[in-house]
Each structure stands twice: as C-alpha cells, then as structure tokens.
Amino acid sequence: MQVKIDKKTGVLLSVIALLAVLVAALSINMLSNIENEEHSGMMDGMHQSTTGKVLSSSDAMFLQMMIPHHEQAIVMSDLALKISKNQELLALAAxxxxxxxxxxxxxxxxxxxxxxxxxxxxxxxxxxGMLSEEDLKELSNSSGKTFDKKFISGMIEHHIGAVEMVKMIQDSKVADLRAFADVITKTQSAEIELMRNLLEKI
Known part of the structure; x- marks a missing residue:
C-alpha cells in the first residue's frame, strides 16, 4: 500500500528532518564542550592537589620525629653489631x-x-621509647649478656614507641604515608615479639 504525500507535505517533512539533524549536531557539540570543560576542571583540580604543600602538619611532625627515632635505632644496632656475640641478636640488628x-x-x-x-x-x-644520652653511654660500655639484655630491653621500648607514634599518620590523606604506617606497625610488632622471645633465652 503506497501513501501519497503531496508536494507541500513533502517539503514540510524535509524541513523537519533538516531541523532534527541540526538539533542533533548542536546537541553533540554542546555535550562535547561540556565534557571538555569538565575534564579541564578536573585536570586543574589535580594540578592544585599535587602542587605545593601536600603533607599536613601532623604528617610533617611525624616524619620530623621518626627520622631521629630511626637514626637512634641505627646507632643502637651498630653497637650490637660491634659488641654482641649472640648470633640471633646480630641477625636482628642487621x-x-x-x-x-x-x-x-x-x-x-x-x-x-x-x-x-x-x-x-x-x-x-x-x-x-628513645634512649637518653646516658642510656646510650651505658649501653656502649656494656658487654656480654649484660649488653645483650640492655640492648633488647631498650629496643623493645624503642619499637613500642614507634608503633605508638605511627598512629599520628594512620588517617593521613597521603596514601603513601598510610601504607608506611602499616609497614612500620607490622614489621616492628613482629620484631617486638621476636625480641621478647630472645630475651627469655639470654
């Protein structure tokens, strides 16, 4: 069955079709512009979030405190490697x-x-849990089992202090710091248990 369309109706349908094409094209162009603006805004936001200060005051304070805390652990470990004869303790210090x-x-x-x-x-x-200068001097002047016991007792407290300190950054907005806190907590908690067991054998 054929539908007869007069000339006037045909022209009208052609105009409607053309308008539909124009509206569709305009809509696509507008959507593209909006997406480009949103993407540009997102990129600007990312640049702002990664430029300048990233660490919070608590993040920075933690790092400033943990650096000398770690440095003292290195000093204590160097003493152990120099003085102790206990193989398990030497392995721990290393x-x-x-x-x-x-x-x-x-x-x-x-x-x-x-x-x-x-x-x-x-x-x-x-x-x-950091040792005082007097504590370090006393440790360095010790030897044998006396040194081993002092070292382990001191390092246990030192580690407990570190595990407590990392609570400062457990809720940090910096993902790397949160991961760092997790590593310290797990590593040093395991070493605390190891040292407690070792202390019982000395």
Whole structure:
C-alpha cells in the first residue's frame, strides 16, 4: 500500500528532518564542550592537589620525629653489631638496619619534596621509647649478656614507641604515608615479639 504525500507535505517533512539533524549536531557539540570543560576542571583540580604543600602538619611532625627515632635505632644496632656475640641478636640488628636505613631516606625525601625542614624543633630524648644520652653511654660500655639484655630491653621500648607514634599518620590523606604506617606497625610488632622471645633465652 503506497501513501501519497503531496508536494507541500513533502517539503514540510524535509524541513523537519533538516531541523532534527541540526538539533542533533548542536546537541553533540554542546555535550562535547561540556565534557571538555569538565575534564579541564578536573585536570586543574589535580594540578592544585599535587602542587605545593601536600603533607599536613601532623604528617610533617611525624616524619620530623621518626627520622631521629630511626637514626637512634641505627646507632643502637651498630653497637650490637660491634659488641654482641649472640648470633640471633646480630641477625636482628642487621635486620633493623636493613629496614630502617631506606626508611630514613624515604622520610627525608617526603619532607624535602614538601619544602619542610627535617628538624623537629625540639629534643626527642625520652620520647617514643628513645634512649637518653646516658642510656646510650651505658649501653656502649656494656658487654656480654649484660649488653645483650640492655640492648633488647631498650629496643623493645624503642619499637613500642614507634608503633605508638605511627598512629599520628594512620588517617593521613597521603596514601603513601598510610601504607608506611602499616609497614612500620607490622614489621616492628613482629620484631617486638621476636625480641621478647630472645630475651627469655639470654
């Protein structure tokens, strides 16, 4: 069955079809412009979020405090490697150095990248389980089982202090810092248990 369309109706349908094409083209162009503007805005936002200060004051304070905390653990481990004859303790000291030396490098880099100073602005003595200068001197003058016991007891408290300190960054907005907190918590908690068992055998 054929439908007869007069000339006037045919022209009208052609105009409607043309208008439909124009509207569709205009809509696509507008949508493309909107998407481009949104993408540009998102990119600007990303640039803003990764330029300038990234660390919060708590993030920076944690790093400034943990660097000297780690550095003292290295000093203590060096003493152990020099003085102790206990093979398990020597292995532990080497393990602590191997873990914490690169962590110090990383923490310093985070501060430098954010334009922050490394100095916490105050003494860390007595904080986070850290040994005092007198404690370190006493440890360095010890030997044999006396040294081993002092080292392990001191390092247990040192590690407990570190595990407590990382709570400062567990809710950090910086994903790398949250992951760093998790690594320290797991690594040093395991070493605490190892040292407690070792202390019982000395």
């Amino acid at each position: 393990q602590i150095k191997a873990a914490q030396n690169p962590e110090i490098v990383q923490m310093k880099k985070w501060l430098a990248d954010d334009g922050r100073a490394e100095d916490p602005g105050h003494s860390m003595e007595g904080m986070g």
